[in-house]
Amino acid sequence: MSDFAQHLINGIASGTIYALVALGYTMVYGVLKLINFAHGDVMMVGCYMGYAVAQSLGGDDASSFLGVLLVFSVAMAGCGLVGFLVERFGYRPLREKPRLTALITSIGISFTLSYGFQLDMGFLPGAAPRAFPEIIRPHELFVVGDYDIVIWNWQVISFAIAIVMMLGLQFLVYRTRFGRAMRAVSFDPKTAGLMGIATDRVISGTFILGSSLAACAGLLYAIKDTAVQPMMGLYVGLKAFVAAVIGGIGHVPGAVVGGLLLGLIEEFVVGYTASTWRDAVAFGFLIVVLLGRPEGLFGKAVAEKV
Amino acid sequence: MSALRLISDSLKSNRPKGAGSRPLVLCLGLGMALVVACQKKPGEGASEASPERAEVSKTGAGQAVHSGQAATAGAGAGAEAAAAEKPASDSAAAALGAPEGGDVILLGExxxxxxxxxxxxxxxxxxxxxAIRDINEKGGVRGKKLAVRVYDNQGKPEESANAMTRLIAQDKVVLILGEVASTNSLAMAPKAQASQVPMISPSSTNPKVTEVGDYIFRVCFIDPFQGFVMAKFARDHLKATSAAILKDQKSDYSIGLTEVFTEQFTKLGGKVVSTEAYAQGDTDFRAQLTAIRRTKPDVLYIPGYYTDVGLIARQAKQLGVKSVLLGSDGWESAKLFELGGTAIEGSYLSNHYAMNDPSPAAKAFREKYKAAYGATPDSLAALGYDAAMVAADALARAKDLSGPSVRDAIAATKDFPGVAGRISLNDKRNAVKPAVVLKVGNGTLEYVTTIQPDA
Structure with a gap:
């Protein structure tokens, strides 16, 4: 029973991270009908930015509120910029071309980033993983028995950050001018353009927003795993994509639910069987969902997609 | 928005009328393709480690040789590249076709x-x-220069097997050096055996590697010995009574060491209280470590590779695991200190060679290595050097350069003075040599003791 509770806590902790990344997939799909496979790798770039900032702040000694704030804000801003550049120079020139072209371009960008970052020259970090500094010094907040159930401070902090980010996004999408413009573009880009909405700017904004959320998620992931590496983007990105599809791609709460579900499934599989089964079960679940409910769990509620 | 339409939407600009089963198949297919794509790098990195840049150029020469000679496999090197490389690569290619002619003997790695x-x-x-540079400076072997064609396997068994096929079928090398990880060597060995191309692994320690066949050799000791060394060290030097093991269930190396350690530690009167497993590439080990923490073992044996070990050490420290960490030669990497930080300090590992080995051969090697690469050589560099030296020695002694003759020459290696100890190959084609135990300090590995093989 205590194992179950512990797995539940861990699962929610990793699920919120998948959810944050999945939001980026879902938003971009919402406005462009494009699956941005480079999303995970943009996230990885953000993580390395956060890593660089944390290192320059003093590595493992950077554990302070201001330090965390600085690491997150620089990584999120930098990652937003990367997302913007990817859209501006990677996808925008292909806007009027068949969608397949942009899709394949996104895979190309994904590989360029994840393998480019394995080179060991200049600012590129090389293939080996780097230990992520303990910017949130880990300690137990809550312990039951002899480590039967433990809740860590970083789990609570990352959960809180993730929830704030999601609520912020919800507010932005439904309560602001930019959000309204986003929803309009998502509904019909051409008409939105005719109504005086700067479509290109909205699309750029969507990429910046999605990438910043991804950077935030990536940092939380790096804190959890105590490492960053060039291939993390492919891995986390693929999982988040699955989460987005399970929830119904294009649907914001769906991505969150999908992420949480996937995080829980993985944790329980690792906890009760072996970690080798984790990916098989996660992707198996995707297939089951697609067979039973091809539009994803929340896919039908298309009234307001983002 | 329907997930089913997801891919078809991406494929067509206009929305599909109905959602049949085709988009689903497409979607799943693409998903699978992506998973595969994540496993495999598009295009295989090939590079050349040749001391004679003029003879075989640095990168892409493999492709150039292929497109120039046989146009096998769509390697995709441009025609002009092939032309540019031609004068240089033709001599190498000629040497491949007729091993006794030409002026280069090509090895594979x-x-x-x-x-x-x-x-x-x-x-x-x-x-x-x-090693190759040293040999060539002294006039090479049989009056010819040695060159090595290197293929990158990204640390993956399937890529290792592909690289073997290329080395044997396309490059026609006389001998193959590789790999470090036993899992990869095991993927390569059957190909070497089948085509009768001798293979020397510098540092794969799993016994099964050389059991594949009589063309497979190694210049290092084998796992049973490393497990034996650590079990003995834990009992005799650390006086440990209980041990836990965290093994990598995807790695033959880790499983092999775990078996022998368990057997030896029990035989010497200790108790293995818990054995947990992870899979290479995992990054969160808290579940396993929490289980281990409950059993409060004196020592925690982690026969894994440095990337995983660094993270395990960090997370173990966070969780308050107090056991002394013990490891094996897979730990050895400068990255271990960076990944493990202070968490890894005070741990012990078994190894082939100590960086401060005072023997003249080892010292000379260290100086040469430092001059060439600006770093202190680790044991993998030393074993790589030894493997190439043993290969060159055998090639010089061999009757001719055919597979069986070279094989016989390698098998006859006796008391070869390697930089990581004297190498004699036994009838199982394994080197018999002592192991050292090192202690992890702040960025250094300190020599603790040497443990001899049982007579």
Whole structure:
């Protein structure tokens, strides 16, 4: 029973991270009908930015509120910029071309980033993983028995950050001018353009927003795993994509639910069987969902997609 | 928005009318393709470690040779590249066709130059490169220069097998050096055996590697010995009574060491209280470590590779695991200190060679290596160097350069003075040598003791 509770806590902790990344997939799909496979790798770039900032702040000694704030804000801003550049120079020139072209371009960008970052020259970090500094010094907040159930401070902090980010996004999408413009573009880009909405700017904004959320998620992931590496983007990105599809791609709460579900499934599989089964079960679940409910769990509620 | 339409929407600009089963198949297909794509790098990195840049150029020469000679496999090197490389690569290619003619003897090497075990492959390549340079400076072998064609396997068994096929079928090398990880060597060995091309692994310690057949050799000791050394060290020096093991269930190496350690530790009167498993590439070990923490073992044996070990050590420290960490030669990498930080200090590992080994051969090697690469060689570099030296020695002694003759010459290696100890190959084609135990300090590995093989 205590194992179950512990797995539940861990699962929610990793699920919120998948959810944050999945939001980026879902938003971009919402406005462009494009699956941005480079999303995970943009996230990885953000993580390395956060890593660089944390290192320059003093590595493992950077554990302070201001330090965390600085690491997150620089990584999120930098990652937003990367997302913007990817859209501006990677996808925008292909806007009027068949969608397949942009899709394949996104895979190309994904590989360029994840393998480019394995080179060991200049600012590129090389293939080996780097230990992520303990910017949130880990300690137990809550312990039951002899480590039967433990809740860590970083789990609570990352959960809180993730929830704030999601609520912020919800507010932005439904309560602001930019959000309204986003929803309009998502509904019909051409008409939105005719109504005086700067479509290109909205699309750029969507990429910046999605990438910043991804950077935030990536940092939380790096804190959890105590490492960053060039291939993390492919891995986390693929999982988040699955989460987005399970929830119904294009649907914001769906991505969150999908992420949480996937995080829980993985944790329980690792906890009760072996970690080798984790990916098989996660992707198996995707297939089951697609067979039973091809539009994803929340896919039908298309009234307001983002 | 329907997930089913997802891919078809991406494929067509206009929305599909109905959602049949085709988009679903497409979607799943693409998903699978992506998973595969994540496993395999598009295009295989090939590079050349040749001391004679003029004879075989640095990168892409493999492709150039292929497109110039046989146009096998769509390697995709441009025609002009082939033309540019031609004068240089033709001599090498000629040497491949007729091993006794030409002026270059081409060896093959498979190593993890990228990926999670990249430092293994790079150290080994440096060692081999240095050996080849030394040999060529002294006039080469049989009046010819040695050259090595290196293929990157990204640390993956399937890529290792592909690289072997290329080395044997396309490059027609006389001998193959590689790999470090036993899992990769095991993927390569059957191909070497089947085509009768001798293979020398510098540092794969799993016994099964040389059991594949009589063309497979190694210049290091084998796992049973490393497990034996650590069990003995834990009982005799650390006086440990209980041990826990965290093994990598995807790695033959880790499983092999775990078996022998368990057997020896029990035989010496200790108790293995818990054995947990992870899979290579995992990054969160808290579940396993929490289980181990409950059993309060004196020592925690982690026969794994440095990337995983660094993270395990960090997370173990966070969780308050107090056991002394013990490891094996897979720990050895400069990255271990960076990944493990202070958490890894005070741990012990078994190894082939100590960096401060006072013997003149080892010292000379260290100086040469430092001059060439600006770093202190690790044991993988030393073993890479030894493997190439043993190979050259055998090639010089061999009757001719055919597979069986070279094989016989390698098998006859006796008391060869390697930089990581004297090498004699036994009838199982394994080197018999002592092991050292090192203590992890602040960025250094300190020599603790030497443990001899049981007579």
């Amino acid at each position: 498979v190593g993890s130059l990228t990926g999670a075990q990249a430092t293994f492959g790079i150290s080994t390549r440096n060692g081999i490169e240095l």
